[in-house]
Structure formats: C-alpha cells, structure tokens
Amino acid sequence: MNIGEISERSGLPAKTIRYYEDIGLITPDRSENGYRLFGAQDLHKLTFLARARALGFSIEDCRTLMALYEDDTRASADVKHVAIQHLHRIEEKIEQLQSMRQTLSHLVSTCAGDNRPDCPILKDLATAKL
Amino acid sequence: MNIGEISERSGLPAKTIRYYEDIGLITPDRSENGYRLFGAQDLHKLTFLARARALGFSIEDCRTLMALYEDDTRASADVKHVAIQHLHRIEEKIEQLQSMRQTLSHLVSTCAGDNRPDCPILKDLATAKL
DNA sequence: GCAATCCTTCCTTCGACTGGAAGGTGCTCG
DNA sequence: CGAGCACCTTCCAGTCGAAGGAAGGATTGC
Structure with a gap:
C-alpha cells in the first residue's frame, strides 16, 4: 500500500511516516515509480510506534523498543527495563504536577476572585520561596 | 545591585534575566557604565517569575500575571482566572499521565522479564488501538 | 486532461532558554 | 602604572523533540 493508505490505517500523518523513515525507525520498500511501498509488517510497526508515542515513549x-521488537532472541527483561524506566519518568512527572496542583489550588482557593485588587495569588508569587 | 547579585538572590541565571528583559518581562535601570541596575522591586519581580515558572506557568x-501584578486597579478575579486555567491544564496533564501510567504498569506487570523473548509489552504495542 | 496523490528538499515552528565570542569595566596587587 | 581577573555588555547561533509547510515536479486514476 502507498503512504496515503497506511497513513489512514495507522493514524499517523504521512509527514510523520516519512520522518520516521528518515530517522531510521522504518524502512519501507519502494516500487518502480519511487513510491514507498508498505506491507502488513510496516503497518504493525507504525501502529506500534503510534501506540508507543501515545504512551509517551520518546523517539x-x-x-530501542523497535530494535527489541525486531529481535527474535530478545529477553523480555530488556523490554521490561525500558518500560519500567519510562514508567518511573512518568511517575516523577505526575508527582511534580501534583505538587504544583496542590500549591496552585490552595492559592486559587484563597483568592476572593472579585473586583478588588487584593490577591493572595500575586502576593504569594512575589514572596514565596520554593 | 548588578546582575550577578540579583541572579544569586533570585536564583535565576544571569542569562535568563537578560532574556526576561529582552522579552519585556522586566525593565531594569542602567547605570552610567551601561550595567543593568536592579532594585528591590526587580528582585520581587524576578522572584515572582521564578516562582511562577516553577509552578509551570508559561512565559x-x-x-499576563506580571501585568496584573503591576496593575493596582486589577480585579483579583482576573488573576484567579489565569491561575484556574493553568490549574486545569495541569489537571488534564495529570490525567493523561495517570492513564499512561496505568496502561504501562499493567503491561509491565504482565511481562515476565526473563530471558525468553515472549513479551506482552511488545505484543500489546504492536496491536492495541488507542 | 485534470485532480488527487505521490515524490523530494529545504525552511520554519514551538518554548524557553543556553552557549560562546568579542569586547568594555572595575577592583586589587605589586 | 600596569597586569590580571572577575564581572559586565552585545549579538549571534544553537539546542531539544517532533514534526509542519511550501515549492516544485512526477505519476496515477478516472
């Protein structure tokens, strides 16, 4: 299939697919006219990539995951390792954001939100330390 | 005080402070030799900025917050509005990440993590839809 | 014969800095 | 008085990740 079709099927923009080829994540065949030619395996890979990206894995x-995916002799431990690392990164990020949320929602709750200029949010921002 | 001192006191790199001046967030005086000259008010503003950035507010x-900060006739509702918007963005991000975390940790828990190549993580990534 | 789809290449975007080079200033030591 | 050094200035370029867009051309399908 051509790039348009696989784009539709994988849900990835054609531009992104070309980009992934560029950086060596996939290597589709070419037909005589120079068009990229994708097979079922490519669809799997692109679905894989779309899914992994949606889960926040970096390129x-x-x-790494693609290499493992293609390696029949891989150890599942290796895959698990990458996933766990990413999981940790996600959890850290969540904690950071939760801390921000707490501070912020506290500030928001202390602010009258009326027409007066007096605002605890600004007051805090101007003086508080981390 | 010069940029070095206020950098130390505000915790922001000198480079960043110059950048903030560049983009119009602050407008420090200049002394005769051309050096930037910062006062207590500038320190407040930079502390404000450092704090707001640490809370994830965009530049x-x-x-917007600085403009409100400087506007004595502001309504605290306006500040609250900005803060609430940001709070919503943070909460959305948290939800996304939590969803990722759940999927990932589920995947991780299903993977043996041994020397065999069989890996549910890869299997899922290659087939699952969003 | 013409629109849709494909190709390539190069440039641009976003956000928020960060680095580095080249050169002026100011303080101290001898 | 001069050397040396820290500190300051400006300006230009680059970083990161992940594409997006426009230009200009070839090919295919109806």
Missing part, C-alpha cells in the same frame, strides 16, 4: 525509546 | 502566562 529514542521507540528506537 | 505568556507570566506576562
């Missing part, structure tokens, strides 16, 4: 993570 | 948010 470099994806590169 | 554009900061611009």
